[in-house]
Amino acid sequence: MxxxxxxxxxxxxxxxxxxxxxxxxxxxxxxxxxxxxxxxxxxxxxxxxxxxxxxxxxxxxxxxxxxxxxxxxxxxxxxxxxxxxxxxxxxxxxxxxxxxxxxxxxxxxxxxxxxxxxxxxxxxxxxxxxxxxxxxxxxxxxxxxxxxxxxxxxxxxxxxxxxxxxxxxxxxxxxxxxxxxxxxxxxxxxxxxxxMTFDPVTGPLLARMGFNIPMSVGESATLQLTISTQGIPAGDNIGVIGDCFTPEMKSILLQPIKTTGNSYVAGIQFDVDPGFNSSVALQYWNTSGLVPAAGSTLTLSVNYVVPQEKYARALTLGVLDSRYAQAAPTVDVGPQQIAPVGQVTFVVAAST
Known part of the structure; x- marks a missing residue:
């Protein structure tokens, strides 16, 4: 999926x-x-x-x-x-x-x-x-x-x-x-x-990171991969792409999408198995013509979609995210319980 x-x-x-x-x-x-x-x-x-x-x-x-x-x-x-x-x-x-x-x-x-x-x-x-x-x-x-x-x-x-x-x-x-x-x-x-800090004026941001799941995690999972922005101007573009297909032969891909506000979230949902090894690239284009202020952020987050049968355990551990899924009903994904498992932030550097 x-x-x-x-x-x-x-x-x-x-x-x-x-x-x-x-x-x-x-x-x-x-x-x-x-x-x-x-x-x-x-x-x-x-x-x-x-x-x-x-x-x-x-x-x-x-x-x-x-x-x-x-x-x-x-x-x-x-x-x-x-x-x-x-x-x-x-x-x-x-x-x-x-x-x-x-x-x-x-x-x-x-x-x-x-x-x-x-x-x-x-x-x-x-x-x-x-x-x-x-x-x-x-x-x-x-x-x-x-x-x-x-x-x-x-x-x-x-x-x-x-x-x-x-x-x-x-x-x-x-x-x-x-x-x-x-x-x-x-x-x-x-x-x-x-x-990681970056300068949006010098060119598009391209940041690569490993996406490696050890075999010790003995269960498959549905994951959400989201990009959230704070202070990034409306009209800029963001996208994510992975270099390997998932076990279901699906791509990890968020096509470049234009932000509509300076507090915005976009993402994808997919399934992975233990031992999945890939890398993911986040790309950002300052296409609005407005330079984001120093300290503005792009945050790439990974959330585990908690199956119904694991709700009680997740509640006991205190890991359920109160925001639920970052999903819009227009794409047929309703509210789901999620638990954060990874996060990377890219911060706009002060001008020199």
Whole structure:
């Protein structure tokens, strides 16, 4: 099955929240450690890139102003230093370690895509020490090093994805789509940074990312792949194309479509099996003649359409998205329960 749809975006509804008990990494700047988490799930501001080593990471990145800042993470040529922090949401002192992983761009960050790619510190350690009193921010005492001179992307239209982990909890093995949704939306001991900046003036955006489903996810699924815009002018064009057909011999394809407002959603729906390996390209054309403001976004999201027989389990895990399906009735797709499983955001860069 492959179904297309488009409409103006609707906000998510708030759910009943609880507080994450432990050192947590935020999903986004608005996150306060409450569960269920609120989208975006891929904008962790607690992963920080620096072109130079930082002498006192705690002093530099543990301030209130730093806590309210989201830093660029795209690596510059040569050595890059990445620092990770978290807030202690428990009632006891925290002392432990945080690790940082990288992978060439992935649409869904299954642990199998990044767990074997730890970044190391300059001294060769896979983890950094973090200490924090209850309610305080703790910053890793050393930087993880990514050297683009020795590790580089083979595709110029791809980018890096980063995942930070509080080592107090092990990296899970994902055996179902609901477990992947739970990892993305409920496990604040793991932070995802899956973003890329771009300049809409220099030419069309073309961004490629892997779309790999491990065999350990032992079930087929109906997925929604949506593009949502914020601040992108009406009259611009967006499209998505995959490089492999689905098991049903259907294409993963959203034909270029013109946005009708600066808050807009378009997408497709299709079926996949465990072991499906592909890549997906997002393309954007600034055809309106209006330049989007810095900070405007295009977000590519993947949602698992939850079968009726799994509603109860999804509700127990707290992963159901209150917006339901981003589907228009004109294409014969009614409201469905969905669970987020992946998200990538493309942010318009400030003019230089």
């Amino acid at each position: 492959s179904t297309a749809f488009a409409h103006d975006a609707a906000p998510a509804l708030p759910g009943t929240a609880s507080t994450y008990d432990g050192l947590y990494l935020r999903d986004n700047l608005k996150s306060q450690g409450t569960l269920p988490a609120v989208a975006p799930f891929n904008a962790c501001p607690d992963i920080i890139q620096s072109s130079m080593p930082v002498a006192d990471p705690q002093k530099t990145f543990g301030t209130v102003s730093s806590w309210n800042t989201i830093y660029p993470i795209s690596p510059a040529p040569g050595k890059n230093y990445y620092y990770v922090r978290g807030l202690n949401g428990s009632s006891e002192d925290f002392e432990g370690q945080i690790s940082l992983f990288w992978t060439p761009a992935q649409l869904i960050l299954f642990p199998s895509t990044w767990k074997n790619n730890p970044l190391l510190t300059a001294s060769g350690s896979e983890g950094v020490k973090v200490q924090a009193a209850p309610g305080f921010v703790g910053v890793g005492n050393d930087g993880f090093v990514l050297d683009t001179g020795t590790v580089s992307l083979s595709n110029p239209n791809a980018f890096y994805s980063f995942v930070a982990q509080n080592n107090a909890a092990p990296i899970p093995t994902i055996s179902s789509w609901l477990e992947m949704s739970q990892l993305l939306t409920q496990q604040l001991g793991i932070g995802f940074r899956n973003m």
